[in-house]
Amino acid sequence: xxxxxxxxxxxxxxxxxxxxxxxxxxxxxxxxxxxxxxxxxxxxxxxxxxxxxxxxxxxxxxxxxxxxxxxxxxxxxxxxxxxxxxxxxxxxxxxxxxxxxxxxxxxxxxxxxxxxxxxxxxxxxxxxxxxxxxxxxxxxxxxxxxxxxxxxxxxxxxxxxxxxxxxxxxxxxxxxxxxxxxxxxxxxxxxxxxxxxxxxxxxxxxxxxxxxxxxxxxxxxxxxxxxxxxxxxxxxxxxxxxxxxxxxxxxxxxxxxxxxxxxxxxxxxxxxxxxxxxxxxxxxxxxxxxxxxxxxxxxxxxxxxxxxxxxxxxxxxxxxxxxxxxxxxxxxxxxxxxxxxxxxxxxxxxxxxxxxxxxxxxxxxxxxxxxxxxxxxxxxxxxxxxxxxxxxxxxxxxxxxxxxxxxxxxxxxxxxxxxxxxxxxxxxxxxxxxxxxxxxxxxxxxxxxxxxxxxxxxxxxxxxxxxxxxxxxxxxxxxxxxxxxxxxxxxx
Ligand code: NAD
Numbered sequence: 001x002x003x004x005x006x007x008x009x010x011x012x013x014x015x016x017x018x019x020x021x022x023x024x025x026x027x028x029x030x031x032x033x034x035x036x037x038x039x040x041x042x043x044x045x046x047x048x049x050x051x052x053x054x055x056x057x058x059x060x061x062x063x064x065x066x067x068x069x070x071x072x073x074x075x076x077x078x079x080x081x082x083x084x085x086x087x088x089x090x091x092x093x094x095x096x097x098x099x100x101x102x103x104x105x106x107x108x109x110x111x112x113x114x115x116x117x118x119x120x121x122x123x124x125x126x127x128x129x130x131x132x133x134x135x136x137x138x139x140x141x142x143x144x145x146x147x148x149x150x151x152x153x154x155x156x157x158x159x160x161x162x163x164x165x166x167x168x169x170x171x172x173x174x175x176x177x178x179x180x181x182x183x184x185x186x187x188x189x190x191x192x193x194x195x196x197x198x199x200x201x202x203x204x205x206x207x208x209x210x211x212x213x214x215x216x217x218x219x220x221x222x223x224x225x226x227x228x229x230x231x232x233x234x235x236x237x238x239x240x241x242x243x244x245x246x247x248x249x250x251x252x253x254x255x256x257x258x259x260x261x262x263x264x265x266x267x268x269x270x271x272x273x274x275x276x277x278x279x280x281x282x283x284x285x286x287x288x289x290x291x292x293x294x295x296x297x298x299x300x301x302x303x304x305x306x307x308x309x310x311x312x313x314x315x316x317x318x319x320x321x322x323x324x325x326x327x328x329x330x331x332x333x334x335x336x337x338x339x340x341x342x343x344x345x346x347x348x349x350x351x352x353x354x355x356x357x358x359x360x361x362x363x364x365x366x367x368x369x370x371x372x373x374x375x376x377x378x379x380x381x382x383x384x385x386x387x388x389x390x391x392x393x394x395x396x397x398x399x400x401x402x403x404x405x406x407x408x409x410x411x412x413x414x415x416x417x418x419x420x421x422x423x424x425x426x427x428x429x430x431x432x433x434x435x436x437x438x439x440x441x442x443x444x445x446x447x448x449x450x451x452x453x454x455x456x457x458x459x460x461x462x463x464x465x466x467x468x469x470x471x472x473x474x475x476x477x478x479x480x481x482x483x484x485x486x487x488x489x490x491x492x
Pocket of ligand 1: 204279325380448
């Protein structure tokens with residue numbers, strides 16, 4: 001039962017059933033009847049009907065319902081954490097301390113933000129008229145999410161949309177639908193009307209593509225790979241939908257000569273291994289001053305060896321599995337090819353025996369000596385793999401950081417305030433951390449530059465995507481024959 005359409009949990013009618021797997025054990029978690037394009041039509045129609053009422057609900061009422069949703073989710077936090085861990089193969093500590101609280105905080109943030117939708121001041125910009133601005137919802141939003149953070153992605157998609165008065169049809173990844181349905185159910189339980197939040201679990205190429213092309217969907221919001229993002233752009237062109245794209249990343253991690261080495265080493269380990277590296281902002285390309293290069297490599301390798309791969313439900317496990325065996329093999333393939341032109345300092349393998357061998361695990365992997373234009377340095381790996389490239393001058397470091405089609409996130413490690421200032425100005429990415437890498441916060445926007453997409457998740461900035469601004473201009477002279485009419489016709 002992985003479809004939530006018009007307030008009803010139901011099975012999909014595509015006639016295709018797939019097995020949900022816990023990728024850390026290879027065990028089945030049950031089966032999913034996938035959604036058909038007809039199910040997508042039902043969900044879009046329900047969202048369209050619900051929009052009539054929801055778009056007229058006062059901000060205070062919407063805010064109250066979202067606050068109640070946050071309370072309900074809080075009471076189900078452990079159930080959500082267990083479900084997220086099982087379907088993703090991620091360690092329970094990450095689900096409990098990052099995914100679940102982060103998602104609930106997003107709901108709480110938007111409960112407040114719903115009451116603060118605002119625009120620029122209005123007034124008499126023409127002497128004869130008063131101009132006012134109306135910030136209005138757009139209509140039915142079609143959203144597509146990836147498998148790496150299913151719960152947080154559901155939150156990032158649903159909250160700004162519904163807080164602004166839109167209704168939504170969310171298609172999670174068919175690999176990880178469980179927590180999206182549990183999350184959406186909480187809105188219903190809080191009293192949000194049926195049809196405001198719908199979830200359809202189907203294949204990307206049919207249910208997903210149909211949702212993106214649907215004539216009754218006014219906006220599409222997609223998080224996933226740059227490859228699929230391009231097809232979403234094409235689909236949206238059919239009826240000129242508004243588009244919001246959050247795509248891939250290949251974040252540089254720039255360690256300048258004056259950096260605090262211990263901080264950089266620990267930051268690189270946490271920043272590259274979060275969610276087994278299946279994080280679009282993960283540190284993937286360490287760019288390290290030549291004087292620190294060897295010490296940095298030694299420090300990271302030492303810590304990588306200490307990382308505990310273990311059963312995902314065990315609080316003591318640092319690293320879980322990758323999302324699937326297929327994805328694990330893709331990561332392993334890239335590392336194997338890199339052996340031909342670079343040095344694998346540590347990792348580069350899966351556990352060979354014991355229980356972990358039954359899951360899609362892969363050891364933290366550090367690679368040096370790869371040319372900046374080699375596959376392992378330029379392509380998104382989406383696994384626990386960090387490459388290290390040396391540099392000599394600051395100019396070179398900035399050029400290497402920007403030598404990518406992506407621009408989602410980056411970090412600069414330095415104790416020099418001027419270097420930090422230059423790096424934050426010149427690195428082309430939607431987020432640049434200084435002396436840290438990864439933290440996100442509901443109040444601040446998340447989104448890419450370049451081929452990492454456009455538009456923002458989280459924060460007030462997301463309302464720019466999920467609302468449209470109407471200019472209302474009202475005559476304040478009360479005259480029938482206005483001066484400007486004479487330009488068009490002189491009359492009698
Ligand atoms: P993906 O692009 O393969 O799939 C994402 C979603 O798109 C899934 O729900 C999938 O079913 C759907 N889909 C696939 N083909 C489709 C089509 N033709 N039309 C419509 N929908 C389709 O990505 P993934 O492998 O699930 O996730 C990993 C990718 O997501 C990485 O590239 C990662 O960087 C990116 N990502 C980006 C962000 C961000 O905020 N920028 C966040 C998380 C993940």
